[in-house]
Amino acid sequence: MKTIKAILILLSPIFVGWFALFLGAYEVTPLMVLKILLNETLHIFEIGDIPEKAIVIDIRLPRVILAGIVGACLSGAGVTLQGIFRNPLVDPFILGISAGAAFGCAITIGFLSNIPIQFMAFVFAVSAVVIAYTVARTQGEVSRLPLILSGVIVSAFFTALVSIVKFLVDPHKLQSIVYWLIGSFSLADWKAVKVSFVGVILGILPIFLMRWRLNVMSMGEEEAKALGVNVLRERVLFIGFSTLAVAVATSLCGIIGWVGLMVPHLVRMLTGPDHKTLVPLSFAAGASFMIAADTISRTLTSFDIPVGIITALTGAPFFIYLMKRSGKEAWGK
Amino acid sequence: MLNLKEVYFRHKNQTTDVLKGISFNAEKGSITTILGPNGSGKTTLFKCITGLWKYYKGEIKVDRVSIDKLSFKKRARLFSVVPQEHEPPFPYSVFDVVLMGRASYIGVFSSPSKKDYEKAETALKTVGIEHLKNIPYTKISGGERQLTLIARAIVQESPVMLLDEPISHLDFRNQINILKKIKEIALIRGITVVMTLHDPNLASLFSDKVVVINSGSKVAEGLPKEIITEDLIKRVYDIEVKKADIDGQSIICPVL
Numbered sequence: 001m002k003t004i005k006a007i008l009i010l011l012s013p014i015f016v017g018w019f020a021l022f023l024g025a026y027e028v029t030p031l032m033v034l035k036i037l038l039n040e041t042l043h044i045f046e047i048g049d050i051p052e053k054a055i056v057i058d059i060r061l062p063r064v065i066l067a068g069i070v071g072a073c074l075s076g077a078g079v080t081l082q083g084i085f086r087n088p089l090v091d092p093f094i095l096g097i098s099a100g101a102a103f104g105c106a107i108t109i110g111f112l113s114n115i116p117i118q119f120m121a122f123v124f125a126v127s128a129v130v131i132a133y134t135v136a137r138t139q140g141e142v143s144r145l146p147l148i149l150s151g152v153i154v155s156a157f158f159t160a161l162v163s164i165v166k167f168l169v170d171p172h173k174l175q176s177i178v179y180w181l182i183g184s185f186s187l188a189d190w191k192a193v194k195v196s197f198v199g200v201i202l203g204i205l206p207i208f209l210m211r212w213r214l215n216v217m218s219m220g221e222e223e224a225k226a227l228g229v230n231v232l233r234e235r236v237l238f239i240g241f242s243t244l245a246v247a248v249a250t251s252l253c254g255i256i257g258w259v260g261l262m263v264p265h266l267v268r269m270l271t272g273p274d275h276k277t278l279v280p281l282s283f284a285a286g287a288s289f290m291i292a293a294d295t296i297s298r299t300l301t302s303f304d305i306p307v308g309i310i311t312a313l314t315g316a317p318f319f320i321y322l323m324k325r326s327g328k329e330a331w332g333k
Numbered sequence: 334m335l336n337l338k339e340v341y342f343r344h345k346n347q348t349t350d351v352l353k354g355i356s357f358n359a360e361k362g363s364i365t366t367i368l369g370p371n372g373s374g375k376t377t378l379f380k381c382i383t384g385l386w387k388y389y390k391g392e393i394k395v396d397r398v399s400i401d402k403l404s405f406k407k408r409a410r411l412f413s414v415v416p417q418e419h420e421p422p423f424p425y426s427v428f429d430v431v432l433m434g435r436a437s438y439i440g441v442f443s444s445p446s447k448k449d450y451e452k453a454e455t456a457l458k459t460v461g462i463e464h465l466k467n468i469p470y471t472k473i474s475g476g477e478r479q480l481t482l483i484a485r486a487i488v489q490e491s492p493v494m495l496l497d498e499p500i501s502h503l504d505f506r507n508q509i510n511i512l513k514k515i516k517e518i519a520l521i522r523g524i525t526v527v528m529t530l531h532d533p534n535l536a537s538l539f540s541d542k543v544v545v546i547n548s549g550s551k552v553a554e555g556l557p558k559e560i561i562t563e564d565l566i567k568r569v570y571d572i573e574v575k576k577a578d579i580d581g582q583s584i585i586c587p588v589l
Contacts, residue, residue, distance in 0.1 A: 086422040209442040215429060216436045219421055226383050226416070227489070228409025228437025237441075273423035276444055 006271050009281045012288040013068050020064045020295040021056055025302070028052045063188040064291055066252065067307075069196040070185075071259060071290025072283040073249040076204050077242035078260025079267075079282040083214035083275060084238050087144045088268075089322065091260035092125075092246040095147075096154030098257060100128025101250035103158045103165070106177050110169040118198065122247035128154050129239055183254035183308025185294050192252050203245025204283060210238065211279035218275075256290075256308045258315020263289050265322065334525045335359040335382075335493050340391035342374075342381055351377045352388065353549040359542070361492070362523040364516060366530050366540040366557075370570055374549040375529040379497050382527075384408050395493060409437035413486035415496040418478055424469035427481050431456055434488035449488075456484040460514060476507030483514065487522070494518070496528035500535070512539045533561050534584050545569060558583050 021033045028036075036056045039045045047053065078091040092098050104124035108117045135150035136142050162181070166174055213234055216224050224231050249256070263286045264278065271277055290307070293314075297307040335358065342352040352374050359365040369375050380386040382393060384400065393400050395411045403411070413434065421430070434456075435449040445453075457463040460480045465473055470481060479499055486494050496515065500508040516539055519526045530536045536543055537557030545553040545560065547569045553560040566574045566585060573588040 088422065206442070212439070212444040213436070213441065215425065216433045218423060219433065220419075222385055223414075223416055223419075224436075225385060225405050226409065226412070226414040227433055228406045230405050234441065268423070273425055274429050 002271050006277055006281060009267065009270070009288075010284045013284055013291065016288040016291045016295075017064045017068065020067075020291050021060050023295055023299050024055075024060060025299075026051075026055050028056060032056075058190075062190045062193045063185050063294065065193050066188040066196055067185050067290045067294040068287035069193070069200060070249040070253055070256065071263075071286040071288070073196075073199045073203055073245035073286075074256065074259040075263035075282045075286025075289070076207050076279065077246045078286075079264035079275070079279055080207050080214065080238050080242040081260070082264055083218045084235055085142060085147055086218050086220060087142075087147060088265065089144065089148060089261070089319075090151065091258070092242070093255070093257035093260065094155070095151040096128040096132050096158060097125045097243055097246050098250055098255045099155040099158035099162070101125040101247045102181060102255050103161045104247070105180070105251055105254075106162045106165040109177050109180070110165045110173055118195065118248055118251045121251040122244060124158065125243045125247045125250070126240070128158055129243055133239075179306075180254040182306035183256035183311075184297075184304065184306040185253050186298075186304045186306075188253075196248060196252055199245045199248030203241050203248065206241045207238070207245070208279060208283070210234070210241075211275045214238070214275035214279070254306075254308060256311055258311045258318070259286055259290060262315055262318050265318075334361040334396065335527065336392075336394045336397075337382075338392040338394075340378070340381060340388045340393060342377055342386060342388040351549050352381065354391065355546065355549075355551050356391075357544045357551065357554050359493070359525050359527050361525050362519055363541040364519050364526045364528070364539060365542045365544060366528055366536040367544050367546060368530060368533060368536050368561075368569075369546040372548075373546050375546065376497060377549075378546070379414075379495055379529065382495060383412055383414055406437045409489060409491065411491050412493045412495055413489035413491040415479070415482045415486050415494065415499055417497050418475055418502045420471060424471040426467050427462065427465045427470050427473065427477075428453060428457070428467065430470045430481050431484045431488060434485035437489065452488045452490075453484075456487040459487055459518070460484045474507075475502045476504075476511065479503065479507075479511050480514065483511075483518070487518065491524075493525045493527065496526065498529050498531065501531065508535065515539070533566065537561050537583065561585060 018033065022028045022030045032052055033056055035045050035047060036053050039047050040057060074092060081090050081092065081095060082088055101121040101124060104120035105117050108115055108120045112120065132150045132154040133142065136147040166177055169177065213229065216227055216229050217234065221231050264282045267278055267281045267285050271281055293310045294307045297305045297310045338356050339354045340352055341350055341354055343350045355378060367375050367378065377386065381388045400408060400411065431453045432445055432449060435445055435452065439445055439449065457466060460483050462477060462480050462484065465477060470478065500511050503511065512535060515526055518524055540557055542555065543557045543560060544551060545565065552569055553565055563574050563576050566572065574585040575588055576583055576585050
């Protein structure tokens with residue numbers, strides 16, 4: 001049963017992605033999508049230069065792939081952070097990593113246009129998580145409530161810095177910062193997809209390889225040490241890789257919250273807490289969720305609603321549900 | 334096997350020693366129990382042995398090799414630790430928890446191999462809880478958790494096993510069962526067991542050697558029968574007891 005569920009989750013991005021390719025303002029039949037894709041990859045069909053081809057290959061496909069990769073990055077970072085902080089209520093958004101990355105992006109757009117945006121996003125994302133962690137750590141252990149509180153503080157701080165940037169830049173740049181901060185895939189193209197592979201190779205792949213260690217790390221610092229884990233070193237690695245993934249994602253499509261919190265939870269409920277399966281399934285489910293959310297955001301109305309709004313609308317109630325369900329247990333130590 | 338020599342420990346920025354020169358030896362395949370009142374330094378001593386806390390003077394050796402500068406990985410191959418009862422944040426299955434004992438043999442960028450899985454299976458059988466394999470660790474009883482943690486310590490394949498109050502949360506039946514299991518493992522596998530207990534009677538029933546410590550110093554060391562006396566209990570715990578013999582087994586009973 002669990003295996004069937006796991007296989008379905010692993011394959012879900014393909015199905016959701018296929019749906020996303022034929023849904024949209026311009027009608028393309030599902031069969032036509034298949035034909036176009038086969039034509040592109042295997043050159044079986046000759047279909048000529050029809051408008052559907054440009055829509056599927058140049059507009060929808062890169063958007064779907066980008067959404068998938070960003071979803072995998074955010075949910076992979078979420079599952080990693082939940083594991084090492086032993087806290088089912090954290091994600092990149094709550095820990096302030098997203099806000100830090102956003103600040104890095106905002107100052108790059110505003111003032112430092114010759115520095116790569118991903119680099120600045122990473123630098124400030126790392127600063128955010130290091131501050132949040134250091135503030136929350138007392139006597140060698142990090143308890144749940146202080147960590148969430150310090151994440152809130154760090155988030156607020158970097159959001160304020162973003163506001164200062166918004167206040168200081170010229171109106172033209174302000175517009176692009178504001179639009180980008182909400183989180184959207186409307187500017188997706190093949191170039192963005194190529195950049196997103198950096199997140200896959202430097203973030204997702206190492207997390208995938210190290211995933212079993214998360215089981216041991218989540219038992220707590222003292223116990224992991226007694227089991228032979230160099231906790232400090234591996235914690236740095238995990239935070240580094242997940243922050244890289246988030247920084248790349250944020251630099252490509254702005255702040256998209258809640259995915260990293262929701263998706264790992266849903267997967268854990270479906271197929272269990274063992275990180276050996278949880279991590280890859282969270283990647284897949286995160287990709288599917290993000291593709292679905294983005295498809296909703298561009299088909300629901302005649303204009304593109306930023307996808308960050310959709311994820312926040314589903315994420316906030318989900319967080320409340322989790323909080324109520326796990327009650328005291330989730331907030332204690 | 335395990336030798337402690339004049340181990341001193343004090344907390345950061347403090348002037349009083351918590352451990353004041355503790356020395357004792359634990360022999361291969363035997364059970365050594367550390368007895369002492371709350372706050373006497375038992376847990377501190379354990380943390381020094383496992384390397385979580387650094388002692389500032391003295392020496393701890395396993396097989397004549399000093400453990401001072403060993404990495405966590407190498408240390409885990411010398412000592413397995415059975416912690417006091419705890420609750421992990423995620424409901425891992427009993428099998429997953431046992432498998433964690435293999436961490437020091439598995440590279441950072443890899444996952445457990447088939448051999449690791451087999452070892453975890455065997456350990457579950459050794460402690461007799463293979464029927465719990467797929468049950469969440471958070472849903473089993475205190476005694477079963479302790480057995481799970483002992484199985485995890487077994488897959489670590491370390492020559493020394495440390496148990497910090499392994500029976501403090503258990504009912505009478507489970508206390509006896511766990512201690513029997515520990516004794517069996519020490520005998521059959523030749524593992525050197527060092528544990529802390531609260532009950533002097535259980536300590537003398539199940540140990541080959543007892544080390545009594547009080548406010549950071551060793552008070553007595555030796556065969557339980559010989560050193561657990563009315564006088565010693567009076568000195569260490571400040572209560573009156575009477576010693577009696579039942580079938581050659583000496584027990585002590587508080588006098589009301």
